[in-house]
Amino acid sequence: MKASNTKSVSYFIIPLFLIFFSFINSAFSENTEAESKQNKKEKFNAGEMIIEHIVDNHEWHIAEYDGMTYSIPLPIILYDKGEISCFMSSQFHHGEQTHKGYKLEMEGKHKGKIVKVDANGVVDEAADLPLDFSITKNVLALLISVFLLCWIFLSMARRYKKRENMAPKGLQSMVEPLILFIRDDIAKSSIGEKRYARYMPFLLTVFFFIFLNNLLGLIPFFPGGANLTGNIAVTMVMALFTFVITTFSGNKHYWKELYNAPGVPWWLKIPIPLMPLVEVIGVITKPFVLMVRLFANITAGHIIGLGFISLIFIFGAISTGAGYGFSIVSVFFYIFMGLLELLVAFIQAYVFTLLSALYFGMASAEHHEAAH
Protein backbone atom coordinates (compact mmCIF):
# COMPACT_ATOMS: atom_id res chain seq x y z
CA MET A 1 0.00 0.00 0.00
CA LYS A 2 2.74 2.39 1.02
CA ALA A 3 4.86 1.55 -1.99
CA SER A 4 2.01 2.23 -4.41
CA ASN A 5 1.38 5.57 -2.75
CA THR A 6 4.94 6.76 -3.23
CA LYS A 7 4.80 5.54 -6.78
CA SER A 8 1.74 7.63 -7.59
CA VAL A 9 3.34 10.63 -5.91
CA SER A 10 6.43 10.30 -8.11
CA TYR A 11 4.18 10.09 -11.14
CA PHE A 12 2.78 13.42 -10.07
CA ILE A 13 6.10 15.09 -9.39
CA ILE A 14 7.61 14.32 -12.79
CA PRO A 15 4.97 16.23 -14.76
CA LEU A 16 5.24 19.09 -12.26
CA PHE A 17 8.93 19.42 -13.09
CA LEU A 18 8.09 19.34 -16.75
CA ILE A 19 5.62 22.21 -16.32
CA PHE A 20 8.27 24.14 -14.48
CA PHE A 21 10.75 23.69 -17.34
CA SER A 22 8.14 24.62 -19.89
CA PHE A 23 7.68 28.00 -18.24
CA ILE A 24 11.39 28.69 -18.27
CA ASN A 25 11.68 27.71 -21.92
CA SER A 26 8.75 29.81 -22.95
CA ALA A 27 10.69 33.03 -22.42
CA PHE A 28 13.28 32.49 -25.11
CA SER A 29 11.29 30.25 -27.37
CA GLU A 30 9.13 33.24 -28.21
CA ASN A 31 12.21 35.01 -29.48
CA THR A 32 13.10 32.19 -31.84
CA GLU A 33 9.56 32.16 -33.04
CA ALA A 34 9.80 35.85 -33.74
CA GLU A 35 12.81 35.24 -36.00
CA SER A 36 11.00 32.66 -38.03
CA LYS A 37 8.00 34.81 -38.65
CA GLN A 38 5.83 33.83 -41.48
CA ASN A 39 4.24 36.65 -43.35
CA LYS A 40 1.66 34.63 -45.16
CA LYS A 41 -1.63 36.33 -44.54
CA GLU A 42 -4.11 33.52 -44.71
CA LYS A 43 -7.80 33.91 -45.33
CA PHE A 44 -9.76 33.61 -42.08
CA ASN A 45 -11.37 30.20 -41.77
CA ALA A 46 -13.89 30.15 -38.90
CA GLY A 47 -14.42 26.39 -38.83
CA GLU A 48 -10.72 25.63 -38.75
CA MET A 49 -10.11 28.23 -36.06
CA ILE A 50 -12.89 26.86 -33.86
CA ILE A 51 -11.74 23.25 -34.22
CA GLU A 52 -8.17 24.29 -33.45
CA HIS A 53 -9.38 25.93 -30.26
CA ILE A 54 -11.41 23.03 -28.96
CA VAL A 55 -9.06 20.14 -29.72
CA ASP A 56 -5.86 19.33 -27.90
CA ASN A 57 -2.60 20.98 -28.88
CA HIS A 58 1.10 20.48 -28.36
CA GLU A 59 1.61 24.13 -27.48
CA TRP A 60 -0.47 26.60 -25.55
CA HIS A 61 -1.45 29.22 -28.03
CA ILE A 62 -1.49 32.72 -26.54
CA ALA A 63 -1.82 35.15 -29.42
CA GLU A 64 -0.97 35.80 -33.04
CA TYR A 65 0.24 39.28 -33.89
CA ASP A 66 1.77 40.66 -37.05
CA GLY A 67 2.30 37.20 -38.49
CA MET A 68 4.08 35.96 -35.35
CA THR A 69 2.66 33.26 -33.17
CA TYR A 70 3.13 33.57 -29.43
CA SER A 71 2.64 30.36 -27.53
CA ILE A 72 3.90 28.43 -24.53
CA PRO A 73 5.85 25.38 -25.71
CA LEU A 74 4.97 22.16 -23.93
CA PRO A 75 7.02 19.02 -23.34
CA ILE A 76 6.66 16.20 -25.83
CA ILE A 77 6.97 12.65 -24.53
CA LEU A 78 6.89 9.95 -27.19
CA TYR A 79 7.04 6.19 -26.82
CA ASP A 80 7.90 4.21 -29.88
CA LYS A 81 8.92 0.55 -29.78
CA GLY A 82 10.54 0.70 -26.36
CA GLU A 83 12.14 4.04 -27.01
CA ILE A 84 11.17 7.16 -25.11
CA SER A 85 12.05 10.60 -26.43
CA CYS A 86 11.42 13.83 -24.59
CA PHE A 87 11.87 17.36 -25.93
CA MET A 88 10.03 20.66 -26.05
CA SER A 89 7.41 21.30 -28.70
CA SER A 90 9.19 24.50 -29.68
CA GLN A 91 11.73 22.28 -31.51
CA PHE A 92 9.11 21.73 -34.20
CA HIS A 93 8.79 25.48 -34.91
CA HIS A 94 5.04 25.12 -35.41
CA GLY A 95 5.45 22.13 -37.69
CA GLU A 96 8.13 23.62 -39.89
CA GLN A 97 11.03 21.53 -38.66
CA THR A 98 11.67 17.93 -37.78
CA HIS A 99 13.33 16.83 -34.54
CA LYS A 100 14.76 13.43 -33.60
CA GLY A 101 12.98 11.90 -36.56
CA TYR A 102 9.58 13.28 -35.63
CA LYS A 103 7.45 15.96 -37.19
CA LEU A 104 4.31 17.77 -36.08
CA GLU A 105 1.88 17.25 -38.94
CA MET A 106 0.00 20.44 -39.78
CA GLU A 107 -2.17 19.15 -42.62
CA GLY A 108 -4.03 16.11 -43.78
CA LYS A 109 -5.16 12.95 -42.04
CA HIS A 110 -2.88 13.25 -39.00
CA LYS A 111 -3.28 16.98 -38.47
CA GLY A 112 -2.00 18.01 -35.04
CA LYS A 113 -0.42 14.59 -34.48
CA ILE A 114 3.25 13.77 -34.28
CA VAL A 115 4.42 11.54 -37.13
CA LYS A 116 7.68 9.81 -37.91
CA VAL A 117 9.90 11.06 -40.70
CA ASP A 118 12.78 9.38 -42.49
CA ALA A 119 16.30 10.69 -42.83
CA ASN A 120 15.31 13.05 -45.67
CA GLY A 121 12.56 14.68 -43.67
CA VAL A 122 9.80 13.00 -45.62
CA VAL A 123 6.81 11.70 -43.66
CA ASP A 124 7.01 7.93 -43.24
CA GLU A 125 3.50 6.89 -44.24
CA ALA A 126 4.06 3.20 -43.57
CA ALA A 127 5.18 3.57 -39.93
CA ASP A 128 2.70 3.56 -37.07
CA LEU A 129 2.18 6.76 -35.12
CA PRO A 130 4.31 6.88 -31.96
CA LEU A 131 2.39 6.69 -28.68
CA ASP A 132 2.04 10.27 -27.59
CA PHE A 133 2.22 10.82 -23.82
CA SER A 134 3.07 14.50 -24.23
CA ILE A 135 2.12 17.14 -21.72
CA THR A 136 -0.30 18.74 -24.12
CA LYS A 137 -2.44 21.81 -23.50
CA ASN A 138 -5.18 19.66 -21.99
CA VAL A 139 -2.75 17.68 -19.84
CA LEU A 140 -1.26 20.91 -18.52
CA ALA A 141 -4.75 22.26 -17.84
CA LEU A 142 -5.54 18.97 -16.11
CA LEU A 143 -2.45 19.23 -13.92
CA ILE A 144 -3.24 22.86 -13.10
CA SER A 145 -6.76 21.91 -12.09
CA VAL A 146 -5.47 18.98 -10.01
CA PHE A 147 -3.14 21.40 -8.26
CA LEU A 148 -5.94 23.92 -7.72
CA LEU A 149 -8.33 21.28 -6.38
CA CYS A 150 -5.71 19.90 -4.00
CA TRP A 151 -4.81 23.38 -2.85
CA ILE A 152 -8.42 24.50 -2.32
CA PHE A 153 -9.69 21.42 -0.58
CA LEU A 154 -6.64 20.50 1.46
CA SER A 155 -6.48 24.03 2.85
CA MET A 156 -10.20 23.85 3.46
CA ALA A 157 -9.83 20.59 5.34
CA ARG A 158 -7.19 22.27 7.49
CA ARG A 159 -9.59 25.17 8.04
CA TYR A 160 -12.27 22.73 9.14
CA LYS A 161 -9.92 21.17 11.65
CA LYS A 162 -8.87 24.56 12.97
CA ARG A 163 -12.36 25.99 13.21
CA GLU A 164 -13.97 22.92 14.66
CA ASN A 165 -17.70 23.26 15.27
CA MET A 166 -17.73 26.87 14.21
CA ALA A 167 -19.73 28.56 11.46
CA PRO A 168 -18.10 28.33 7.99
CA LYS A 169 -16.07 31.34 6.89
CA GLY A 170 -14.74 32.62 3.57
CA LEU A 171 -14.22 29.93 0.93
CA GLN A 172 -15.69 27.40 3.34
CA SER A 173 -19.09 29.08 3.24
CA MET A 174 -18.98 29.11 -0.56
CA VAL A 175 -18.10 25.44 -1.01
CA GLU A 176 -19.91 23.98 1.99
CA PRO A 177 -23.42 24.41 0.52
CA LEU A 178 -22.21 22.50 -2.56
CA ILE A 179 -20.78 19.69 -0.43
CA LEU A 180 -24.01 19.51 1.56
CA PHE A 181 -26.00 19.61 -1.67
CA ILE A 182 -24.05 16.67 -3.07
CA ARG A 183 -24.34 14.77 0.18
CA ASP A 184 -28.01 15.38 0.92
CA ASP A 185 -29.66 15.85 -2.45
CA ILE A 186 -27.50 13.62 -4.62
CA ALA A 187 -25.85 10.88 -2.56
CA LYS A 188 -28.38 10.36 0.23
CA SER A 189 -31.43 10.51 -2.02
CA SER A 190 -30.05 8.27 -4.79
CA ILE A 191 -27.92 5.78 -2.88
CA GLY A 192 -29.60 5.76 0.48
CA GLU A 193 -28.74 6.74 4.02
CA LYS A 194 -26.87 3.52 4.74
CA ARG A 195 -24.41 3.19 1.90
CA TYR A 196 -23.90 6.73 0.60
CA ALA A 197 -20.75 7.47 2.64
CA ARG A 198 -18.66 4.97 0.66
CA TYR A 199 -19.27 6.85 -2.61
CA MET A 200 -18.86 10.37 -1.28
CA PRO A 201 -15.13 10.79 -2.12
CA PHE A 202 -15.72 9.88 -5.75
CA LEU A 203 -18.90 11.95 -6.11
CA LEU A 204 -17.37 15.04 -4.51
CA THR A 205 -14.17 14.72 -6.54
CA VAL A 206 -16.02 14.21 -9.81
CA PHE A 207 -18.37 17.14 -9.12
CA PHE A 208 -15.69 19.63 -8.22
CA PHE A 209 -13.37 18.41 -10.96
CA ILE A 210 -16.02 18.90 -13.66
CA PHE A 211 -17.29 22.16 -12.17
CA LEU A 212 -13.84 23.73 -11.80
CA ASN A 213 -12.72 22.68 -15.27
CA ASN A 214 -15.98 23.86 -16.84
CA LEU A 215 -15.40 27.26 -15.25
CA LEU A 216 -11.70 27.33 -16.18
CA GLY A 217 -12.71 26.49 -19.75
CA LEU A 218 -14.81 29.65 -19.88
CA ILE A 219 -11.81 31.85 -19.05
CA PRO A 220 -10.24 32.75 -22.39
CA PHE A 221 -6.68 33.35 -21.04
CA PHE A 222 -3.76 31.15 -20.09
CA PRO A 223 -4.59 29.07 -17.02
CA GLY A 224 -8.06 28.61 -18.41
CA GLY A 225 -9.34 28.29 -21.92
CA ALA A 226 -8.52 24.63 -22.40
CA ASN A 227 -11.49 22.57 -23.46
CA LEU A 228 -10.73 19.87 -20.89
CA THR A 229 -14.20 18.70 -19.88
CA GLY A 230 -15.16 18.98 -23.56
CA ASN A 231 -12.49 16.43 -24.46
CA ILE A 232 -13.78 12.94 -25.07
CA ALA A 233 -10.74 11.28 -23.47
CA VAL A 234 -11.33 13.10 -20.19
CA THR A 235 -15.05 12.39 -20.08
CA MET A 236 -14.35 8.79 -21.10
CA VAL A 237 -12.00 8.25 -18.18
CA MET A 238 -14.53 9.68 -15.72
CA ALA A 239 -17.35 7.62 -17.23
CA LEU A 240 -15.13 4.54 -16.96
CA PHE A 241 -14.54 5.28 -13.30
CA THR A 242 -18.30 5.41 -12.80
CA PHE A 243 -18.69 2.18 -14.76
CA VAL A 244 -16.01 0.37 -12.76
CA ILE A 245 -17.39 1.54 -9.41
CA THR A 246 -20.93 0.59 -10.49
CA THR A 247 -19.76 -2.85 -11.56
CA PHE A 248 -17.84 -3.48 -8.36
CA SER A 249 -20.65 -2.28 -6.12
CA GLY A 250 -23.21 -4.45 -7.92
CA ASN A 251 -24.74 -6.90 -5.47
CA LYS A 252 -26.33 -10.30 -6.08
CA HIS A 253 -29.63 -8.67 -6.91
CA TYR A 254 -28.10 -6.41 -9.54
CA TRP A 255 -26.44 -9.28 -11.38
CA LYS A 256 -29.48 -11.50 -11.15
CA GLU A 257 -31.70 -8.86 -12.66
CA LEU A 258 -29.16 -8.23 -15.36
CA TYR A 259 -29.46 -11.82 -16.66
CA ASN A 260 -32.98 -12.54 -15.56
CA ALA A 261 -35.06 -9.39 -15.65
CA PRO A 262 -38.18 -9.80 -13.51
CA GLY A 263 -41.66 -8.97 -14.78
CA VAL A 264 -40.79 -9.84 -18.38
CA PRO A 265 -42.44 -12.70 -20.36
CA TRP A 266 -40.23 -15.79 -20.51
CA TRP A 267 -40.19 -15.97 -24.33
CA LEU A 268 -38.13 -12.76 -24.32
CA LYS A 269 -35.37 -14.63 -22.49
CA ILE A 270 -35.55 -18.14 -23.93
CA PRO A 271 -34.52 -19.32 -26.53
CA ILE A 272 -33.18 -15.97 -27.78
CA PRO A 273 -31.81 -14.00 -24.78
CA LEU A 274 -33.34 -10.72 -25.92
CA MET A 275 -33.86 -9.12 -22.52
CA PRO A 276 -30.41 -10.00 -21.11
CA LEU A 277 -28.95 -8.52 -24.29
CA VAL A 278 -30.93 -5.30 -23.78
CA GLU A 279 -29.85 -5.16 -20.13
CA VAL A 280 -26.19 -5.66 -20.99
CA ILE A 281 -26.42 -2.96 -23.66
CA GLY A 282 -28.02 -0.74 -21.01
CA VAL A 283 -25.09 -1.30 -18.65
CA ILE A 284 -22.68 -0.18 -21.37
CA THR A 285 -24.90 2.67 -22.57
CA LYS A 286 -25.10 4.31 -19.16
CA PRO A 287 -21.42 5.33 -18.92
CA PHE A 288 -21.33 5.95 -22.66
CA VAL A 289 -24.15 8.48 -22.34
CA LEU A 290 -22.36 10.09 -19.38
CA MET A 291 -19.25 10.47 -21.52
CA VAL A 292 -21.04 11.91 -24.56
CA ARG A 293 -23.33 14.27 -22.63
CA LEU A 294 -20.57 16.13 -20.83
CA PHE A 295 -18.32 16.18 -23.90
CA ALA A 296 -21.07 17.43 -26.23
CA ASN A 297 -22.44 20.07 -23.88
CA ILE A 298 -19.13 21.69 -23.07
CA THR A 299 -17.79 21.45 -26.62
CA ALA A 300 -21.01 22.92 -28.00
CA GLY A 301 -20.72 25.83 -25.56
CA HIS A 302 -17.17 26.52 -26.69
CA ILE A 303 -18.15 26.26 -30.37
CA ILE A 304 -21.03 28.73 -29.96
CA GLY A 305 -18.86 31.23 -28.08
CA LEU A 306 -16.08 30.99 -30.65
CA GLY A 307 -18.67 31.20 -33.42
CA PHE A 308 -19.89 34.56 -32.20
CA ILE A 309 -16.35 35.87 -32.04
CA SER A 310 -15.65 34.47 -35.55
CA LEU A 311 -18.62 36.42 -36.89
CA ILE A 312 -16.76 39.65 -36.13
CA PHE A 313 -13.87 38.58 -38.38
CA ILE A 314 -16.17 37.23 -41.08
CA PHE A 315 -17.97 40.58 -41.21
CA GLY A 316 -14.64 42.36 -40.86
CA ALA A 317 -13.41 40.59 -44.01
CA ILE A 318 -16.37 42.01 -45.94
CA SER A 319 -15.75 45.55 -44.69
CA THR A 320 -13.99 46.97 -41.65
CA GLY A 321 -17.08 48.96 -40.65
CA ALA A 322 -19.30 45.92 -40.72
CA GLY A 323 -16.76 44.12 -38.48
CA TYR A 324 -16.80 46.89 -35.90
CA GLY A 325 -20.57 47.18 -36.13
CA PHE A 326 -21.16 43.51 -35.72
CA SER A 327 -18.72 43.29 -32.82
CA ILE A 328 -21.32 45.00 -30.60
CA VAL A 329 -23.90 42.35 -31.46
CA SER A 330 -21.33 39.57 -31.14
CA VAL A 331 -20.06 40.69 -27.78
CA PHE A 332 -23.63 40.99 -26.50
CA PHE A 333 -24.42 37.45 -27.64
CA TYR A 334 -21.09 36.19 -26.32
CA ILE A 335 -21.87 37.60 -22.88
CA PHE A 336 -25.31 36.05 -23.01
CA MET A 337 -23.82 32.69 -23.99
CA GLY A 338 -21.15 33.07 -21.33
CA LEU A 339 -23.78 33.47 -18.65
CA LEU A 340 -25.65 30.49 -20.04
CA GLU A 341 -22.41 28.51 -20.01
CA LEU A 342 -21.92 29.37 -16.35
CA LEU A 343 -25.25 27.71 -15.73
CA VAL A 344 -24.33 24.78 -17.98
CA ALA A 345 -21.01 24.43 -16.13
CA PHE A 346 -22.91 23.78 -12.92
CA ILE A 347 -25.73 21.74 -14.45
CA GLN A 348 -23.38 19.35 -16.27
CA ALA A 349 -21.29 18.80 -13.16
CA TYR A 350 -24.52 18.18 -11.25
CA VAL A 351 -25.96 15.83 -13.88
CA PHE A 352 -22.77 13.75 -14.12
CA THR A 353 -22.62 13.42 -10.35
CA LEU A 354 -26.33 12.70 -9.98
CA LEU A 355 -26.37 10.03 -12.68
CA SER A 356 -23.24 8.38 -11.26
CA ALA A 357 -24.91 8.35 -7.84
CA LEU A 358 -28.08 6.88 -9.35
CA TYR A 359 -26.13 4.08 -11.02
CA PHE A 360 -24.32 3.32 -7.77
CA GLY A 361 -27.66 3.35 -5.97
CA MET A 362 -29.22 0.97 -8.50
CA ALA A 363 -26.28 -1.41 -8.34
CA SER A 364 -26.19 -1.57 -4.55
CA ALA A 365 -29.92 -1.39 -3.77
CA GLU A 366 -31.01 -4.24 -1.52
CA HIS A 367 -34.64 -4.44 -2.55
CA HIS A 368 -36.01 -4.43 -6.01
CA GLU A 369 -38.40 -1.59 -5.22
CA ALA A 370 -35.68 0.65 -3.82
CA ALA A 371 -33.87 0.78 -7.11
CA HIS A 372 -36.77 2.27 -9.03
Place this chain on the structure above:
Amino acid sequence: MELVTPGIGLIFWMTLSFLFLVLILGRYAWKPIMKMLHERESKIDEALNQAEKAREEMKLLKFSNEELLKEAKEERDAMLRDARMVREKLIEEARVKASEEANRIVESAKESIHYEKMQALTELKNQIAVLSIEIAEKLIQEQLVKDDKQDQLIEKFLSNINFN
Protein backbone atom coordinates in the same frame (compact mmCIF):
# COMPACT_ATOMS: atom_id res chain seq x y z
CA MET B 1 -12.69 13.23 -36.38
CA GLU B 2 -9.99 14.19 -33.92
CA LEU B 3 -12.70 15.72 -31.78
CA VAL B 4 -14.30 12.36 -31.00
CA THR B 5 -11.14 10.23 -30.93
CA PRO B 6 -9.80 9.95 -27.41
CA GLY B 7 -6.02 10.37 -27.36
CA ILE B 8 -3.97 7.78 -25.50
CA GLY B 9 -1.81 10.41 -23.81
CA LEU B 10 -4.70 12.30 -22.33
CA ILE B 11 -6.39 9.06 -21.22
CA PHE B 12 -3.17 8.06 -19.46
CA TRP B 13 -2.66 11.40 -17.72
CA MET B 14 -6.34 11.77 -16.88
CA THR B 15 -6.53 8.29 -15.31
CA LEU B 16 -3.43 8.99 -13.28
CA SER B 17 -4.48 12.47 -12.20
CA PHE B 18 -8.04 11.51 -11.41
CA LEU B 19 -6.99 8.50 -9.40
CA PHE B 20 -4.52 10.71 -7.57
CA LEU B 21 -7.24 13.30 -6.92
CA VAL B 22 -9.75 10.77 -5.63
CA LEU B 23 -7.18 9.16 -3.34
CA ILE B 24 -5.57 12.35 -2.02
CA LEU B 25 -8.76 14.37 -1.64
CA GLY B 26 -10.64 11.35 -0.32
CA ARG B 27 -8.02 10.75 2.34
CA TYR B 28 -6.97 14.28 3.29
CA ALA B 29 -9.91 16.49 2.34
CA TRP B 30 -13.28 14.77 2.05
CA LYS B 31 -12.81 12.49 5.02
CA PRO B 32 -12.04 15.24 7.57
CA ILE B 33 -14.53 17.66 5.99
CA MET B 34 -17.37 15.14 6.04
CA LYS B 35 -16.46 14.20 9.58
CA MET B 36 -16.45 17.81 10.72
CA LEU B 37 -19.73 18.52 8.95
CA HIS B 38 -21.32 15.51 10.57
CA GLU B 39 -19.97 16.46 13.96
CA ARG B 40 -21.13 20.02 13.62
CA GLU B 41 -24.57 18.91 12.54
CA SER B 42 -24.95 16.63 15.52
CA LYS B 43 -23.66 19.44 17.76
CA ILE B 44 -26.25 21.82 16.35
CA ASP B 45 -28.96 19.21 16.74
CA GLU B 46 -27.91 18.63 20.30
CA ALA B 47 -27.82 22.36 21.03
CA LEU B 48 -31.29 22.80 19.58
CA ASN B 49 -32.61 19.90 21.60
CA GLN B 50 -31.07 21.33 24.73
CA ALA B 51 -32.57 24.74 24.04
CA GLU B 52 -35.95 23.12 23.60
CA LYS B 53 -35.49 21.23 26.84
CA ALA B 54 -34.40 24.40 28.65
CA ARG B 55 -37.47 26.18 27.32
CA GLU B 56 -39.68 23.37 28.60
CA GLU B 57 -37.96 23.55 31.95
CA MET B 58 -38.37 27.30 32.08
CA LYS B 59 -42.03 26.89 31.32
CA LEU B 60 -42.30 24.31 34.06
CA LEU B 61 -40.36 26.53 36.44
CA LYS B 62 -42.56 29.48 35.67
CA PHE B 63 -45.61 27.37 36.19
CA SER B 64 -44.34 26.08 39.52
CA ASN B 65 -43.37 29.62 40.48
CA GLU B 66 -46.87 30.76 39.83
CA GLU B 67 -48.19 27.84 41.76
CA LEU B 68 -45.90 28.69 44.63
CA LEU B 69 -46.98 32.31 44.58
CA LYS B 70 -50.58 31.27 44.56
CA GLU B 71 -50.00 28.94 47.44
CA ALA B 72 -48.16 31.62 49.39
CA LYS B 73 -50.99 34.02 48.79
CA GLU B 74 -53.51 31.48 49.93
CA GLU B 75 -51.46 30.74 52.98
CA ARG B 76 -51.16 34.40 53.78
CA ASP B 77 -54.89 34.82 53.40
CA ALA B 78 -55.49 31.84 55.63
CA MET B 79 -53.10 33.20 58.20
CA LEU B 80 -54.75 36.58 58.13
CA ARG B 81 -58.11 34.94 58.48
CA ASP B 82 -56.89 32.87 61.40
CA ALA B 83 -55.35 35.89 63.05
CA ARG B 84 -58.57 37.79 62.70
CA MET B 85 -60.48 34.89 64.18
CA VAL B 86 -58.04 34.57 67.05
CA ARG B 87 -58.27 38.28 67.72
CA GLU B 88 -62.00 38.19 67.72
CA LYS B 89 -61.98 35.18 69.94
CA LEU B 90 -59.58 36.85 72.34
CA ILE B 91 -61.67 39.96 72.47
CA GLU B 92 -64.78 37.90 73.01
CA GLU B 93 -63.14 35.93 75.75
CA ALA B 94 -61.89 39.05 77.40
CA ARG B 95 -65.29 40.55 77.21
CA VAL B 96 -66.89 37.47 78.68
CA LYS B 97 -64.29 37.33 81.38
CA ALA B 98 -64.72 41.00 82.15
CA SER B 99 -68.43 40.76 82.38
CA GLU B 100 -68.15 37.66 84.52
CA GLU B 101 -65.77 39.47 86.77
CA ALA B 102 -68.10 42.43 86.96
CA ASN B 103 -70.97 40.16 87.74
CA ARG B 104 -68.94 38.45 90.35
CA ILE B 105 -67.94 41.74 91.90
CA VAL B 106 -71.52 42.94 91.88
CA GLU B 107 -72.61 39.65 93.29
CA SER B 108 -70.08 39.75 96.06
CA ALA B 109 -70.94 43.37 96.73
CA LYS B 110 -74.55 42.40 96.93
CA GLU B 111 -73.69 39.55 99.20
CA SER B 112 -71.61 41.68 101.49
CA ILE B 113 -74.35 44.30 101.51
CA HIS B 114 -76.83 41.63 102.37
CA TYR B 115 -74.50 40.30 105.03
CA GLU B 116 -73.89 43.74 106.48
CA LYS B 117 -77.61 44.36 106.44
CA MET B 118 -78.31 41.12 108.16
CA GLN B 119 -75.60 41.90 110.70
CA ALA B 120 -77.07 45.30 111.24
CA LEU B 121 -80.50 43.82 111.62
CA THR B 122 -79.21 41.25 114.02
CA GLU B 123 -77.46 43.97 115.99
CA LEU B 124 -80.61 46.00 115.92
CA LYS B 125 -82.58 43.09 117.08
CA ASN B 126 -80.09 42.53 119.86
CA GLN B 127 -80.19 46.22 120.71
CA ILE B 128 -83.93 46.13 120.71
CA ALA B 129 -83.83 43.15 122.91
CA VAL B 130 -81.41 44.82 125.29
CA LEU B 131 -83.46 48.01 125.25
CA SER B 132 -86.59 46.04 125.76
CA ILE B 133 -85.05 44.34 128.70
CA GLU B 134 -83.85 47.70 130.07
CA ILE B 135 -87.26 49.22 129.52
CA ALA B 136 -88.80 46.27 131.12
CA GLU B 137 -86.37 46.62 134.04
CA LYS B 138 -87.16 50.29 134.45
CA LEU B 139 -90.81 49.61 134.09
CA ILE B 140 -90.71 47.02 136.69
CA GLN B 141 -88.81 49.37 139.01
CA GLU B 142 -91.38 52.25 138.44
CA GLN B 143 -94.38 50.02 138.86
CA LEU B 144 -93.23 49.32 142.20
CA VAL B 145 -93.58 52.97 143.07
CA LYS B 146 -96.56 54.41 141.44
CA ASP B 147 -98.88 53.59 138.72
CA ASP B 148 -99.03 56.85 136.99
CA LYS B 149 -95.42 57.23 137.32
CA GLN B 150 -95.08 54.04 135.44
CA ASP B 151 -96.79 55.42 132.39
CA GLN B 152 -94.70 58.46 132.53
CA LEU B 153 -91.61 56.39 132.61
CA ILE B 154 -92.61 54.32 129.60
CA GLU B 155 -93.29 57.47 127.70
CA LYS B 156 -89.98 58.86 128.68
CA PHE B 157 -88.07 55.79 127.63
CA LEU B 158 -89.81 55.47 124.43
CA SER B 159 -88.90 58.96 123.48
CA ASN B 160 -85.39 58.23 124.45
CA ILE B 161 -85.11 55.41 121.98
CA ASN B 162 -83.57 56.65 118.86
CA PHE B 163 -83.75 54.47 115.82
CA ASN B 164 -80.81 55.99 114.30
